[in-house]
Amino acid sequence: MSYLDYQVAQVPTGFRKVLYINWPLVLLITAVCCIGFLMLYSVAGGRMDTWAEPQMIRFAIGMVVMLGLAFVPMWFWRGISVAAYVVCFLMLVAVDMFGVIGMGAQRWIDIGPIRIQPSELMKIALVLLLAAYYDWLPLTRVSRPLWVLVPVLLILAPTALVLMQPDLGTSIMLVAGGGIVMFAAGVSLWYFGAVIGAAVGLVVTIMRSRGTDWQLLRDYQFRRIDTFLDPTSDPLGAGYNIIQSQIALGSGGLSGRGFMQGTQSRLNFLPEKHTDFIFTVLSEEFGFIGASSLLVLYMLILGFCIYSALTNRDRFASLITLGISGTFFLYFAINMATVMGLLPAKGSPLPLVSYGGTSLMILMLGFGLVQSAHVHRPR
């Protein structure tokens, strides 16, 4: 479906588009960000200027970006999808090369005052390209092996580059994000089953290999796994973060210890409390009520996105919306599971809440695309 297929007459034009923006979604995003400001103010010990204020400025900019993108017609995005992917891919190559020169894990490129993390941009670009691919691909071919191989390669190529940085967390997010688009596009469930089965098989094999002649991981890597499975085995070492985070979370109880009263967070027991572990601060200070409220807000955001995707007859738009909301879901699910000790500790921010410009901007960019899809849906 090319842009000529859109019933352009029925698509709002000019400033009228404001009326078609998904306002409940905007409201929900703002609400979640406000929770973030509150928590950043709290963990800074009641100071605005440490984290809350810069974050508010970024949010304001992000909001403008999101609303701006909402006005950009959908067909423009499909038009640039291949170019966006290629540019991001080249930037990743560049970062890897600079990284080699800089003798370290460099993940960003400085362009004037703006610092770009290509791996983050790639998450969006990959979703765009895969959505365009499946929009172009006839439905009958979606599950044909050869036509499945193409998107798999499109996913694995940037993933490999990110892995070399090395940034395991982002690589996993790329694979999962791409996988969600493929899933939404209707690729046969057998493929997913096979991949999951293979992954489980690999994990079992690795664990079985411990202590044998053909041990697949080094001893310290096994010890890290042990720490994940039982954090108390190394309470002052690798397990420390998880134990302290669980203590903070659990001690919140039903209604929490009160705003700015969290002993764990205020007394520095929590690591990275303004970024990766901010959910524990919320849980400690506002308890189960506060934490589940955030969860409800996240679910509502997902709900509005999915509803928007399902009611949109434009396949490209639906796939983008599902892909981006799916990535968003992965973000917060992984973060929460980590701080609860359900997943091994791996630095990942809580979307829209954690302090940090890149993550917020990428999310706002993504939601801009979702809004664009919503505004320009065929009517």
Next chain:
Amino acid sequence: MKKSQREIMDSSRQITRRGLLLAGIQIGTVTTLALKMRSMQLDHAEEYRMLADGNSIKIRLLPPSRGLILDRTGIIIAGNEQNYRVTLTREEAGGDVEPVLRRLSQLIPMTEARIAELMEEFGRRSAITPIVLADRLSWEQFSAIAVNAPSLPGVTPESALSRAYPRAGDFAHVMGYVGPVSDYDLSRIEDPDPVLRLPDFQLGKIGVEGRMEEVLRGKAGARRVEVNSQGREMRQLSRQEGEQGATLQLTVDAALQNYAAQRMGEESAAAVVMDCQTGELISICSSPSFDPNKFVRGISSPEYRALMDHDHRPLADKTVQGVYPPGSTFKMVTLMAGLEAGVINAGTRYYCPGHTELGGRRFHCWRRGGHGMVDAIKSLEESCDVYYYELAQRVGIDRIAIMARKLGLGVRHDLPMSAVAVGIAPDREWKMARHGQNWQVGDSLNASIGQGFVLASPLQLAVMTARIASGREVRPQLVRSIDGVRQAVPDYPALDISEASLRVARLGMDAVMNSARGTARSSRITREDWRMAGKTGTSQVRNITAAERARGVISNDQLPWARRDHALFVAYAPYEAPKYAISLVVEHGGGGSTAAAPIARDILLFALNGGLPPLDAVPSEARAGLEARHEAMQLFQPEAPRPGRSRA
């Protein structure tokens, strides 16, 4: 290429299917997260709350200040002094401590070597551990650091209490000293007080400080503080002050102790002054002494070695730990054993030819020419050995040993001091148990004059003298009151010795001092109301070899110090109404009458007079010497009028 309406419909249906499936997966995941959250925050909240509080709230102990130790007049002999010191925490110094140390070295003297030593220590210890840079600063240095604190990041001026002994060496052996708690100390204590684990806490090691530790320590206070994960204090939540340890008042008199110490001077000697009626120890002094403050502050190893290597053994407490053959001071025991057994009466005489033959062996009297006919009084007055050789053969050792124990020899006296010696009052059973041999009559002869197996400490000799003087079973007392509560003076029962026997012993002791031929006449007290009774003793520390015997008697002066005889003296005064008993031992001092008796008399006079001995109380020929001695002394002058100065 244009999609057909059919294609769009198919795509839409497929997207809806997969979209709903995705939504289902997401709802499932979020439900799992919510359930986990519920389990942690609702079902297990209490456990986590406890863990969180344990994380953040710590109890910090406040060390109690140690109880004071006073003399009988209220003078502090062990107190606490402010110790000003500075510590530095590397973390607060911003990581680099060297510039801070350099700046600090302009305020207080710090050598390059000391700075290097500290830098090395900072490298070793954690960044948040405060390290003591300098100790025992003057107030001027301390305030200079406090004023300059802003330019010295991480430097904290602190003040803490530390034990101090203002009377320095005078009471070193009685008090003992405190020191840091060692692992060995902890291992000996069952369920140790947590305060003992505080860094820099001082524990009584020996002497009264060690034995009365429980009383003196006090109770720790506590602060509840909130700490961060590095253990750094964020704020104080509550503070509960501790209780100071009990004030301990001893029976000793600081002024008398000081006089005794100076009167003994450099001699290796011990003096014990005891109240004849109450058993209170008024002075218990071992010489030479050492400064216990050095042990509290950390003694340097050359200083310690010097104390250890000193042949006068300043670290040993000769008053209660040292045991000596009592020599002739033991003769009252043998005499009263004979009197009580009915073997002799006061008028029984033996002939002294200067020696006694026994089984081919000759036992000499100290006077080679002999004393002629000797009765009980004269036997003490002139200290005739042959009289006791004759008596011992008739009384037997067992009765002598029983008498010795009645008088407090060979038994342990319970005092809060370290290593109180038991001594030896030998009998047949003891020798069999100790040496696996039968008792020989020769052993009895040696024991009868306080030689051979007999051993007694100066404390025991003082107890013996006090018992003879009072006729009662007095026991030594050192603690006068605890926290103002007067310790009850026991109502001592009369000795199981007839008054007649005691009277003979007393008369003999009086004759020693005051009759024309008394061995210690030159050391008598000339004031009649303080009339003194006593007994000298000279105890051999060596076996006279056959070669020496062949060459004849060698005088003490010709022997090396360590082989000379011990000089002993016991006495009490006033004779009519006994108040104080004294025992005095001068190690390797030579004769008891010349080396020990004058010192004992002067100390006794100080006690009786409540100050320097008046010159008119000593024989005229001794006055000039005593006056010169007093002028050379720098005596301790109690500042305030001394209220409650009672000697009862």
